[in-house]
Every structure is written in structure tokens, then in C-alpha cells.
Amino acid sequence: VTRRRPLLLVAAAFAAGVAIDLVVRYSPFPGYGAMIGIAGTLLIAVASSGLTRLAGRPEDHYPAETPREVEEDLRSSSPPHAAGPASADRPSTARGGSRG
Amino acid sequence: VAELVFHPLLPFLAAAGIAWFAPRAVGRAVTVLAPLVALVQLSQLDAGTIVTTDYLGFELTVLRVDALALPFGWVFAVAALLAATFGLTTMSAHERAAALTYVAAAMGVVFAGDLMTLFIWWELKAIASSFVVLQRRGGVSNPAGTRYLFVHLVGGKVLLAGVLWHLATTGSLAFDTLGLTGPTSLILLAFLLSAAVPPLHAWLPDAYPAASVAGTVFLSAFTTKAAVYALARAFPGTELLIGLGVVMAVYGVLYAMVQNDTRRLLAYHIVSQVGFMVTGIGIGTEAAINGAVAHAVAHIIYKGLLLMGVGAVLHATGYSKISAMGGLANRLRAVLVLYLVGAVSISSVPLFSGFTTKELVTDAASLAGLGTVMLLLKLVSVGTFLSTGLKLPYTAWFGSEGAGPRHNTPAARIQVRPVPTTMYLAMGAAALINLAIGLAPGPLYDLLPYPVEYDPYTLGKVLEKTQTLVLTGLVFWVLLDRFAAKPKLVLDLDVLYRDLPGRFVAAWRDRRKTVPVATPGTSPRVVAAPPADGAEAPAATAGVSAGVVRAPAGTATMERAPVADRATRSRASLTTLRTLFQVREGIPPVPGTWLLGAVVLLTGTLVLLVSLVP
Numbered sequence: 004v005t006r007r008r009p010l011l012l013v014a015a016a017f018a019a020g021v022a023i024d025l026v027v028r029y030s031p032f033p034g035y036g037a038m039i040g041i042a043g044t045l046l047i048a049v050a051s052s053g054l055t056r057l058a059g060r061p062e063d064h065y066p067a068e069t070p071r072e073v074e075e076d077l078r079s080s081s082p083p084h085a086a087g088p089a090s091a092d093r094p095s096t097a098r099g100g101s102r103g
Numbered sequence: 104v105a106e107l108v109f110h111p112l113l114p115f116l117a118a119a120g121i122a123w124f125a126p127r128a129v130g131r132a133v134t135v136l137a138p139l140v141a142l143v144q145l146s147q148l149d150a151g152t153i154v155t156t157d158y159l160g161f162e163l164t165v166l167r168v169d170a171l172a173l174p175f176g177w178v179f180a181v182a183a184l185l186a187a188t189f190g191l192t193t194m195s196a197h198e199r200a201a202a203l204t205y206v207a208a209a210m211g212v213v214f215a216g217d218l219m220t221l222f223i224w225w226e227l228k229a230i231a232s233s234f235v236v237l238q239r240r241g242g243v244s245n246p247a248g249t250r251y252l253f254v255h256l257v258g259g260k261v262l263l264a265g266v267l268w269h270l271a272t273t274g275s276l277a278f279d280t281l282g283l284t285g286p287t288s289l290i291l292l293a294f295l296l297s298a299a300v301p302p303l304h305a306w307l308p309d310a311y312p313a314a315s316v317a318g319t320v321f322l323s324a325f326t327t328k329a330a331v332y333a334l335a336r337a338f339p340g341t342e343l344l345i346g347l348g349v350v351m352a353v354y355g356v357l358y359a360m361v362q363n364d365t366r367r368l369l370a371y372h373i374v375s376q377v378g379f380m381v382t383g384i385g386i387g388t389e390a391a392i393n394g395a396v397a398h399a400v401a402h403i404i405y406k407g408l409l410l411m412g413v414g415a416v417l418h419a420t421g422y423s424k425i426s427a428m429g430g431l432a433n434r435l436r437a438v439l440v441l442y443l444v445g446a447v448s449i450s451s452v453p454l455f456s457g458f459t460t461k462e463l464v465t466d467a468a469s470l471a472g473l474g475t476v477m478l479l480l481k482l483v484s485v486g487t488f489l490s491t492g493l494k495l496p497y498t499a500w501f502g503s504e505g506a507g508p509r510h511n512t513p514a515a516r517i518q519v520r521p522v523p524t525t526m527y528l529a530m531g532a533a534a535l536i537n538l539a540i541g542l543a544p545g546p547l548y549d550l551l552p553y554p555v556e557y558d559p560y561t562l563g564k565v566l567e568k569t570q571t572l573v574l575t576g577l578v579f580w581v582l583l584d585r586f587a588a589k590p591k592l593v594l595d596l597d598v599l600y601r602d603l604p605g606r607f608v609a610a611w612r613d614r615r616k617t618v619p620v621a622t623p624g625t626s627p628r629v630v631a632a633p634p635a636d637g638a639e640a641p642a643a644t645a646g647v648s649a650g651v652v653r654a655p656a657g658t659a660t661m662e663r664a665p666v667a668d669r670a671t672r673s674r675a676s677l678t679t680l681r682t683l684f685q686v687r688e689g690i691p692p693v694p695g696t697w698l699l700g701a702v703v704l705l706t707g708t709l710v711l712l713v714s715l716v717p
Contacts, residue, residue, distance in 0.1 A: 009577060009580045009581045010581060012383055013574065013577045013578060013581060014398060016570075016572065016573055016574055016577055017519070019117075020490075020574070022569040023566055024566075024567075024570075026541060027313055027562060027563050027565020027566055028563075029561075029562070029564070029566065029567060030563070030567050031583060033322075034399075034570075035567065036566070036567035036568065036569070036570030036571045036574075037570045037571065037573075039478075039481050039482065039571045039574075040570065040571040040572065040573070040574030040575040040578065041574050041578055042482070043481070043482040043484075043485030043486065043571075043575065043577075044485060044489060044574075044575050044578040044579060044582070046482065047356070047360055047482075047485065047486045047489060047674060048358065048585050048586065049633050050357055050449075051357055051360035051361050051641070052585065054358070054360075054361055054593060055187065055361050055589065055591060055593060058593045058594040058595075059361070059591045060588075060591065060592045060593070060594055061591070061592065062363075062500050062590055064592050064594070065592075065602070066600060067578065068243045068246060070363075070364065071242070072422075072424065072427055073420075073421040073422060074241075074242055074417065074421050074422075074423060075421055075590065076241030076242060077239075077241070077242070077315060077316055077417050077418060077421065078417070078419075078420065078421030079173055079319045079418050079419060079520040079521065079522075079523075080522065081520050081521050082520070083511045083518040083520050091266070091460070103495075
């Protein structure tokens with residue numbers, strides 16, 4: 004059921020696209036823009052999956068340059084906001100990570 | 104010559120010197136003031152201004168202002184202002200000085216009127232930008248910055264070789280449309296390297312994510328766009344560029360889809376988006392050149408915004424690995440909104456900048472009768488929306504944890520620290536510019552080199568684009584699991600200089616361990632061992648002691664013939680080959696890079712010498 008709903012939406016959106024194109028008559032054929040969206044997404048999903056299979060390696064492939072979970076040197080040195088409704092998104096004038 | 108005072112690179116050079124030596128507060132002030140002064144200077148420069156000087160018998164045009172240079176000059180100054188504001192509280196004095204020198208050099212490239220002046224600023228740009236990477240002084244900035252420096256110095260040598268060869272054959276140093284000849288093909292090669300055209304692109308996604316958060320924003324604006332300017336100046340209408348541009352766009356978007364680092368993903372999108380510009384230059388019509396320039400301008404602003412967005416998250420959390428992120432939306436809501444403005448701009452959503460610039464290129468391809476090129480560029484746009492507009496924001500800000508807690512709690516997996524006001528200011532300004540270009544592209548179109556006869560806001564164009572974007576979003580929703588970020592590294596062509604040299608050296612070391620040690624000039628021989636009872640054994644060969652290896656006591660021995668010696672060496676060679684493809688832990692990348700750098704620099708020098716031969 005969870006899979007069906009999005010698929011139905013895709014079908015409905017495609018049908019709407021075709022209908023609009025039949026009225027506006029701008030695209031080379033009805034549903035052209037929608038086709039580009041669907042085909043492009045599928046092609047890229049397949050191609051990126053193949054690329055990962057072909058050239059994907061563990062993250063420590065270059066042992067000396069294995070990415071770290073947390074990049075401490077780029078993280079702000081200011082303490083995290085205390086719990087409260089204002090949240091961390093409040094702009095701060097703190098000199099987080101100030102080095103110069 | 105008095106007009107030389109208005110050269111927009113001067114405030115940046117002066118500010119670089121001040122930022123290096125002056126106290127921190129002064130350094131910060133001049134970093135923001137320099138772009139403002141440059142903007143005032145640009146407003147005083149008219150197209151057609153030319154300043155020349157004699158140097159070593161050559162007439163050098165140190166300042167040339169025209170319709171092609173001006174848009175790049177304007178956007179470079181704006182980008183410098185945004186990046187400087189963004190990094191106001193995080194950049195070190197030395198990083199600031201390097202960044203300002205880098206901007207000055209990029210300005211020098213844009214307003215250079217001859218190839219020798221171009222080369223000087225080109226080299227300074229390469230060196231200064233390397234220091235922007237290196238000045239992070241952490242993470243992988245050292246090896247990545249070193250590799251970046253070597254790649255660009257080699258590119259500089261190729262450029263110099265081409266310029267000198269061109270001078271020798273034509274007697275001209277004019278930096279105008281050059282056409283494709285033997286000497287200019289070297290110049291083209293150097294420009295392609297700097298524009299990150301595959302297979303010469305790997306330096307970009309390698310180095311840009313290795314810089315500091317503000318350093319990456321600086322880097323994203325100047326190197327590739329200065330190369331785009333140089334290509335538009337020297338090689339408009341070169342058909343080779345159409346194919347290269349399309350390959351670039353497709354290659355970049357595919358690699359971006361499989362990245363697990365926010366900044367690396369966006370770095371691949373620089374490759375992809377510059378592909379649109381290179382395609383436009385290759386098409387070479389007035390509409391296409393307009394498209395390339397307009398897209399370069401918009402790209403600098405929205406890419407800066409995207410990198411500022413993920414940079415702000417990195418600054419607040421320390422996270423840039425997409426697979427490790429999520430649950431941040433509630434605590435970094437404003438950053439998400441500003442990032443999304445950049446994301447919809449790059450994705451060509453109507454009312455935002457990308458729609459009014461990228462579509463100029465695809466439309467120009469259509470007008471030139473290049474249907475396949477146009478279709479491929481449209482498919483690439485789908486990929487751009489998928490990764491920057493859907494995958495990255497969804498997985499980084501939401502992911503499996505949803506929008507996450509509303510405020511930091513001890514239970515929250517990622518603690519969010521405050522984002523400085525100056526970062527919000529820079530992102531807000533960039534978002535406004537993107538929106539302004541999208542809503543009213545007229546002023547940007549007026550800046551372009553040729554008159555623009557293009558209206559992006561016809562009903563048909565808007566509806567077609569909207570359909571594409573809506574369907575892309577819906578299919579993404581259906582395939583959500585397939586697009587999940589995977590903690591993997593996807594090898595790119597930098598493996599050629601990151602992995603293989605290390606393997607060669609490791610294999611060589613292994614070979615040296617395998618081959619028996621012998622004194623030079625003698626073959627290793629095995630002689631009779633002394634009897635087990637300890638009696639003295641006769642020497643096999645009187646007077647020869649060097650290179651003698653004694654067998655274990657009491658064993659039958661024989662002298663090894665040269666054939667056996669060769670067999671040993673051949674076995675060692677086999678081991679070398681085997682090791683070459685099996686060793687995972689070679690030498691550290693920096694020595695490998697130096698080794699390769701030495702080789703390529705030598706090659707560049709040889710090319711230069713060959714070019715000097717009459």
C-alpha cells in the first residue's frame with residue numbers, strides 16, 4: 004500500500020502533464036517534460052548504482068586520508084546551545100572556531 | 104596609465120598584505136572592504152578601457168575592459184564579498200591573505216589583455232588557491248593541497264609552453280580568439296585542466312572539500328570560472344568543447360549522486376555545471392556565449408550559497424558525511440531554508456536564478472540544431488535536482504531521524520553549536536541575489552556580451568520545466584531507498600596519481616627485500632657449509648669472499664649459476680607486479696604526490712623546451 008500511493012501519484016502527475024501539454028502545445032509531444040523527469044531519474048538511479056558497483060571502495064581505501072566521522076577542526080569551538088525553545092538556529096555573534 | 108588605479112585587483116592585493124601583517128580586527132575589516140572598493144572601481148570602468156605598458160620589448164596589456172570581462176569582474180567582486188563575510192569569524196589571517204591574493208589573481212586573469220599578463224596572474228592564482236586549501240591546516244588539507252598545487256603548476260607550465268610556442272610562430276601575444284593550432288592546443292589544454300574538464304578534473308573534488316568552510320566557498324567561485332572566461336575569450340565555437348562539455352555535465356552529475364560528503368557532492372556539481380558553460384562556448388553562437396556567461400554568474404552565486412549552507416552545518420556540528428547526518432532540520436531550520444534557495448536555483452526551478460541562465464544554454468543548443476546535446480543537458484538537470492535539491496537536504500537535515508529534536512538535549516546524537524551571524528548574513532545576501540536574478544533577469548542580461556533575445560517566462564517553458572521537476576520529485580520518493588547515501592568512496596581518476604605511485608613505490612620496496620643482498624659486481628653464491636662436527640671446510644673459491652652466502656651447517660650445497668640468479672630476479676619481478684595490484688597500504692600520499700609531481704613537472708619543462716625550438 005505504501006508503495007502504491009506514490010506510484011499512483013506519479014501516474015496522476017504524468018496524466019496531468021499530458022493533458023496540460025495537449026492544451027498549451029509547447030513541448031515536442033504531450034508529456035515531454037514529465038518523461039524527461041521520469042526517464043532522467045530512472046537512468047541516473049541505474050547509472051549511479053552501476054558506478055558504485057564498479058568503482059566503489061571502502062572509505063578507508065586511502066588509509067592516510069580516511070574521512071573522519073566528525074571534523075573537529077572545522078567545528079565551532081562555542082559550546083552547544085543549552086536546551087530551550089530558542090533552539091540552535093538562533094544566530095549567534097560568537098566567534099565560533101575563530102582562528103584569526 | 105592613471106586608469107590603472109581602477110584595476111579591480113589592486114584593492115585585493117593591498118588587502119592581502121594588510122591581512123597578513125595587521126591585527127586581527129584590521130585584517131577582517133580589509134577583507135570585506137576590498138571587494139566593496141573593487142565594486143566601486145568596476146562602476147568607474149567603461150568597456151573599451153585599455154592600459155598597455157612596455158616590458159622587455161613586449162607590449163603588455165595589463166588592463167583591458169570589455170563586454171566579456173565585465174560580467175566576470177562584477178561577479179568575482181560580489182563572490183569575494185559574500186565569501187569574506189561568510190568566513191569573517193572563522194578564517195585565519197594567513198588564510199585570509201591567501202584568499203585575497205587568489206581573488207586578485209583571478210581579477211588579473213579576467214582583465215588581462217595579453218597572454219603573458221594572463222600567464223603571470225594564472226600562476227599566482229594557482230599558487231594562492233593552493234594556499235587557501237593548505238591553510239585549513241587540518242584534515243586532509245595537506246596532501247590534497249599539495250596534489251592541487253602540483254596539478255595546477257603543471258597546467259601553468261603547459262600554458263607557458265603554449266604561449267611561447269604561439270609567440271614563436273605568430274609573433275603575437277594578443278589574448279583574443281586564437282583558433283585551434285599546434286601551439287594553441289597547449290593553451291587550450293591548460294584552460295581545460297583549470298576548468299576541470301574530465302579526465303583533467305579530479306583535482307577539484309579532491310581539493311575543494313579539503314579546505315576550510317570559508318576556503319571552499321572562495322575556491323568554488325574563481326578557478327573554474329576564470330578558465331571558463333579564458334575559453335570564452337580564446338576558443339569560442341570550438342566544436343570539441345561541445346562534446347567535452349556534455350561529457351563533463353554527465354560525468355559530474357553521476358559522480359555527485361554517489362558521494363557521501365556534502366562538500367564533495369557539491370564539488371562534483373561544479374564539474375557538471377561548468378559543463379553547461381563549456382558546451383555553450385563550444386556552440387559559440389551569440390546566444391550560447393551569453394548563456395555560458397550568464398550561467399557562470401548565476402553559478403558562482405548559487406554554488407557559493409550551497410557551499411555556505413553545508414559549511415554552516417559543518418561549522419555547527421562537525422559533520423559532513425551524509426550517511427552520518429540527519430535529525431538537524433528543527434535546529435538548523437534557517438540554514439536549511441537558505442540552502443534550499445541555492446538548491447532550487449541550481450535545479451532551474453522557475454523564479455530562481457538557474458532557470459533564467461541554464462535554460463539559455465539549452466535553448467542555444469536547440470537553436471543550433473543540437474537536439475541530442477539539449478536532451479542530455481535536460482537529463483543532467485534532472486540529476487542536479489535529485490542530488491542537490493532532494494537527496495542532500497533530505498538525508499542531511501532529516502534522514503531516518505526526521506526533523507530531529509527542537510533543541511539540543513543530552514540524548515541528541517548530534518549536538519548543534521551556534522552559527523555566527525555573519526554566516527547568516529552572507530547566505531541571506533546570496534539567497535536574495537539568486538531570487539533577484541530569477542525574478543528579474545533583465546539587469547543580468549544587460550551585462551552580457553551580446554544583446555539578449557530570450558524570455559524565460561513563457562507559459563510553455565515554465566510548465567515543461569515544472570512537469571520535469573514534479574515528476575523527478577515523485578519518482579525520487581518512490582525510489583527513496585535506492586538514493587540513500589552509502590558510506591563508500593567511489594574511485595575517480597585521481598587514483599592515477601594517488602594510488603598507483605604509492606603502489607609502485609611499495610612494490611619497489613618489496614622487490615628490494617626479496618632479492619638476495621649481494622656486493623655490487625658479484626653474483627650471490629652458495630658455498631659448502633662447514634661440517635656439522637665443526638671441522639673447517641675448504642673455501643670454494645680461493646680469494647673470493649665478497650658475495651658469499653653460507654648455507655646452513657651440514658647441508659649439501661652447490662654454487663648457484665647465473666641462470667638461477669636470473670630466475671630469482673624474475674620471481675622478484677613477478678612479486679613486484681603482484682604487489683602492484685594487491686598492496687592496499689602504499690606509502691603515504693604526500694611522498695607519492697611529490698614523486699608524481701616531479702615527473703610531471705619535468706614533463707612540463709620538457710614540453711616548454713621543445714616549444715622553444717625554432
